[in-house]
Amino acid sequence: MSELFSENSRNGITRDLIEALFPMFEEASAGAIAVDRDARITWINSSYSHLLGLGDPSAVIGKPVRQVIPQTRMPEVVKTGKPLLLDIMEHNQQQLVVTRLPFYDDDGGIVGAVAFVLYDDLQPLTPLVSKYRRLHQDLAAARKALAKKARGTRYSLGDFVGASPAALEVKRRARLAAGREMPVLLLGETGTGKEVLAQAIHSVSARAEKPFVGVNVAAIPDNLLEAEFFGVAPGAYTGADRRTREGKFQLANGGTLFLDEVGDMPLPLQAKLLRALQEGEIEPLGSNKVSQVDVRVIAATSRNLEAMIAEGDFRSDLYYRLNVLEIPIPPLRDRLVDLGVLCEALLGEICDGLDMRGEITDAGVSALGSYDWPGNIRELRNVLERALTMSEEGGLLDADAIFKVLPRSGTRPTSSLTPQPVRPLSQTLAEAEAQAIEEALVASRGNRTRAAKLLGISRSVLYEKLGKMS
Numbered sequence: 001m002s003e004l005f006s007e008n009s010r011n012g013i014t015r016d017l018i019e020a021l022f023p024m025f026e027e028a029s030a031g032a033i034a035v036d037r038d039a040r041i042t043w044i045n046s047s048y049s050h051l052l053g054l055g056d057p058s059a060v061i062g063k064p065v066r067q068v069i070p071q072t073r074m075p076e077v078v079k080t081g082k083p084l085l086l087d088i089m090e091h092n093q094q095q096l097v098v099t100r101l102p103f104y105d106d107d108g109g110i111v112g113a114v115a116f117v118l119y120d121d122l123q124p125l126t127p128l129v130s131k132y133r134r135l136h137q138d139l140a141a142a143r144k145a146l147a148k149k150a151r152g153t154r155y156s157l158g159d160f161v162g163a164s165p166a167a168l169e170v171k172r173r174a175r176l177a178a179g180r181e182m183p184v185l186l187l188g189e190t191g192t193g194k195e196v197l198a199q200a201i202h203s204v205s206a207r208a209e210k211p212f213v214g215v216n217v218a219a220i221p222d223n224l225l226e227a228e229f230f231g232v233a234p235g236a237y238t239g240a241d242r243r244t245r246e247g248k249f250q251l252a253n254g255g256t257l258f259l260d261e262v263g264d265m266p267l268p269l270q271a272k273l274l275r276a277l278q279e280g281e282i283e284p285l286g287s288n289k290v291s292q293v294d295v296r297v298i299a300a301t302s303r304n305l306e307a308m309i310a311e312g313d314f315r316s317d318l319y320y321r322l323n324v325l326e327i328p329i330p331p332l333r334d335r336l337v338d339l340g341v342l343c344e345a346l347l348g349e350i351c352d353g354l355d356m357r358g359e360i361t362d363a364g365v366s367a368l369g370s371y372d373w374p375g376n377i378r379e380l381r382n383v384l385e386r387a388l389t390m391s392e393e394g395g396l397l398d399a400d401a402i403f404k405v406l407p408r409s410g411t412r413p414t415s416s417l418t419p420q421p422v423r424p425l426s427q428t429l430a431e432a433e434a435q436a437i438e439e440a441l442v443a444s445r446g447n448r449t450r451a452a453k454l455l456g457i458s459r460s461v462l463y464e465k466l467g468k469m470s
Helices: 002-011 016-028 046-052 074-080 123-151 165-178 194-203 222-230 267-279 305-310 316-322 336-354 362-368 376-390 399-405 425-443 448-455 459-469
Strands: 032-036 041-044 084-091 094-104 110-119 184-187 212-216 256-260 296-301 325-328
Touching: 032 046, 032 074, 074 094, 074 110, 165 194, 165 325, 184 194, 194 212, 194 256, 194 296, 222 267, 267 316, 305 316, 336 362, 336 376, 362 399, 376 399, 425 448, 425 459, 448 459
Parallel strands: 184 296, 184 325, 212 256, 256 296
Antiparallel strands: 032 041, 032 110, 084 094, 094 110
16 A cells, blocks of 8 residues: 555555455456646556546656546645545546545645446446436526625626617627626616616626625715725724624625716715725725725615716716726617617516516507606516506507506607698698698799709609699
8 A cells, every 4th residue: 555655655654444445446446546746647457448448557656647548636635635426527528427526644734535436337327327427417597696796786788788879889889898806887767777787787797606796876965975895893883783894895896896876975084985996905994904806896876977077076087997988878868769679678577576477569669759758767667567567458458558557747849749740642742742842942932943853853753743732
């Protein structure tokens, strides 16, 4: 047994039990290997060498084990001193069941490890291995989902729905922001999807596996904001917790901090926020100790920060610090072409929760287009939910269903809920034609030849039409 760790023989590996059991393990296994405390191969038997396709076993003595067997976990066993029993390892498209054990000297120090291949043909174990792999995949998926939930990220870039030029420009800038570490400022009215976009940027950035922490500045009383941002030292004030309370900066360390409605931040806190961003350090309330933090800030506001700067309500230096990459998010009324795809996406989400189907007709979408949408996409979702709730057509939303729940205030002046009298098409076309001819004559200063050319008709056709108009 001692020759397995010849380079470390001075450590005195003389364990009677191990020496007694080792030949039995080696004989029962499909291969065996030993490494020293540096995870270098000190011994490998011929059966394992043959299994790995190595040829002469002595050729690999002294080499790092991962250089010979890339997927091995032997270095982990040497480092932690913990055995790995019945582990499945893949090597050159082979699946091996391996047991790895650490070796200690008489003083309890780790001097190496040994591994035995228990099975090199998993065919008889296929059902068991398949179940193991399914469970392993399910566990990995569950851990990923839990980690994502813990970080608070639910949205990706695909959740910002829209194919209009304005929406595509927002997505283009978001992808640009995701690939860089710069601060981002999202500008948009309430309900336009600023938090969706912030989470989407984080989810495809280099910090995606780190925390995403969001805080709505407008929702926190001014006197609690400093503690919320920077944390509280034990006993900082009467009634304070005896333990350190971490602030949003500490919670977001290594990840992204989303500051929603940053325009509502009071001036004294703006100065402290600026220092935290510039220096990368914070000082918890009631503490004299400065802590280093590494956060990427995405800020958002529905207010006009430039106007606030002019009025002295927002610091210009903080504004320039936050506004390295600006992403204006257009209101819904400026991208009504996206109404159809938005309704489809929102109805899918709503119906999943209500366990029902929901569709909207073209007329229903047109009815939605008559409204000004002060609450933007958040309001659109609310209207669709109410329309579905009141629908008597099995979840089919037509113009009638929409008008029943659409607020009358905010309707576009160009579109009235009162039906207009319908004129004959010939009359409408005649009036449009007459107006076009009149505009062409004005543009050509009465020159009928030029007017005909502008209209794309011959001079004789123009004379004929003028004759009918007289």
